[in-house]
Amino acid sequence: PPATPARLADGVPMPRESPALARVIAHMEPGRRFFEIHAVEGGSAAFAISTAEEAGRLTRIVGLGRARKGEPPPGDEAEAALARARAAGAEALVAQHRDAWAARWADADIEVDGDLELQRGLRFALYHLISSADPDSDLASVGARGLTGPGYRGHVFWDTEVFLLPFYAWTHPASARALLAYRYRTLDAARARAAALGYRGALFAWESADTGEDVTPPFGIMPDGVKMPILTGEQEHHIAADVAWAVWRYWEISGDDAFLAEKGAEIMLETARFWASRARRGDDGRFHIERVIGPDEYHETIDDNAFTNVLARWNIERAAELPGILARIDPDAWPAVSRRLGLADDELKAWLEVANGLVDGFDPKTKLFEQFAGFFGLEDVKAVDIAERPFAGDIVLGRERTDRAQMVKQADVLMLVHMLPEILEPGVAEVNYAYYEPRTSHGSSLSPAIHGALAARVGQLEDAVAYTRMAAALDLANGMGNASQGVHVATMGGLWQAMAVGFGGVAAVGSSLRIDPVLPPGWTRLRFPIRWRGSRVVVEVEDRRLALELDGPAEVRLGTRGEPRRLGAGRYRATRRGDGWSTPEVDR
Ligand code: IFM
DSSP states (O other): OOSSOOOOOTTOOOOSSBOSEEEEEEEEETTEEEEEEEEEEOOOBEEEEEEOSSOEEEEEEOOOOOOOTTSOOOHHHHHHHHHHHHHHOHHHHHHHHHHHHHHHHHTTOOEEETOHHHHHHHHHHHHHHHHHOOTTOSSOOOOTTTTSOOGGGGOBOHIIIIIIHHHHHHHOHHHHHHHHHHHHHTHHHHHHHHHHTTOSSOOOOSSBOSSOOBOOOSEEEOTTSOEEEOOHHHHOTTHHHHHHHHHHHHHHHHOOHHHIIIIIHHHHHHHHHHHHHHOEEOTTSSEEOOSBOOSOTTSOSBSOOHHHHHHHHHHHHHHHTHHHHHHHHOTTHHHHHHHHTTOOTTHHHHHHHHHHHBOOOEETTTTEEOSSTTGGGSBOOOHHHHSSSSOOHHHHHOHHHHHTBTOBSSOSHHHHHHHOGGGSOTTHHHHHHHHHGGGBOOOSTTHHHHHHHHHHHTTOHHHHHHHHHHHHHTTTTTTTSOGGGOOOHHHHHHHHHIIIIIISOOEEETTEEEEOOOOOTTOOEEEEEEEETTEEEEEEEETTEEEEEESSOEEEEESSSOOOEEEOSEEEEEEEETTEEOOOEEOO
């Protein structure tokens, strides 16, 4: 730092080659404003400072390039980017940046009238969601704390596919596609992991980084210094079906047949193959998946987790539909993929036998799923009666008691209800929500938003608003007490789902876009844009009125029982009729 900081008059040229990374300190004292520039790393960048009496401006132009692991640093690419940027000039760069943000914002912004605090939390979340994914590269996915902090060392969990991907698939399909392409790039590592554990097919890493090998740490150090083994990497196998679920949802929402044929089908088939080898036929003649951890990580080494088994069954069933689907996309696609994977003629049939025989813990009389074998026999502890939620159930009850109690960390059976509503008979969502919601401590930040989404779908609007607000405030109010580790980006994706899927009621139902919005008391308007198979659709609900704006054709169903209707580009209106909607009419 200069001993006596020099004041630069307007327009004084700065050296062309200045440090690329610098710490800039602005001093503002009455009547005096100046900057110190501390170089912290060499490089090439241009600085220009002008310090008029009232305002100062510093411009730093940086060129970036990227290299795959093992490749030389991408110096030329960065230099070329820098040259282009310099030629354009700072003003033009700022204008381009603003335009790019405005475009992304227009495709993502959710407006809610009647709850300013929620609106603020939403915008904070959307900002992080938009900036976390790279639509142009399969090199990296989104880590559990996005780009904001060291928590979980940037590792990629199911958070990306299950909590974030719906946001991208519905608002910016290119980002969703890139995230799935990252998983596709790690498919060989997933195959190797399945093989190392004695299974077939592909098991993605529970914690994934650049190569796709599992990088879950084997133990953690507790606050009292005790070393605790971490079993999630060994046992949280549902990740295989989570990735398959994301592939399928992306395909349904985007209609991206090329992706399905080129990459998605291979992921669906290899994960289905994994499940068929992972399940074991028991003495009862049924298939079981033993020694797993489900989303509720308080209970380890459990058998027949309903979430895992139902998703595994669903994964196999969807994979078995692929020969027919790919044949319609491109007659060469199925022969090519089945040759690539060495699929034997009767392999899919054998997988389906496993799927049909898999136990799922569902009792048709009560309509309840048992979270895992023996769960209902555990001590019946209701988190809601113990402490104000969210709280860490395992710390409050102690690890041993938690292990023997119906103390749920995060949506588990309810996660299944949220992810696969289409396979459930009427009433199942309501009954399971009523059972599991009071028993959940929300010890994971992933839990509240999903409860918000589900509560909205089952008509528990007070809960829906409370959970959605809890999710929206999670980082801004440091609700988990660990904001210094970075934002909880999965919560943010869950928050988007609470708004658009929960309150907005959007879903892919076959070839139609279903929209079934519900406004809780206190909200006077909800508006959000989505993308559906190439068209942009803006949904706006006010009181009992629904307005839709389409920039291209879409097959739309209003309400859960509405008939599908092919709508062209234009504006439409409908009004609430009982628990459904009138036929959409052109709004002139
Ligand atoms: O993936 C989650 C998990 O479900 C709960 N613990 C934190 C992980 C990373 O967010």
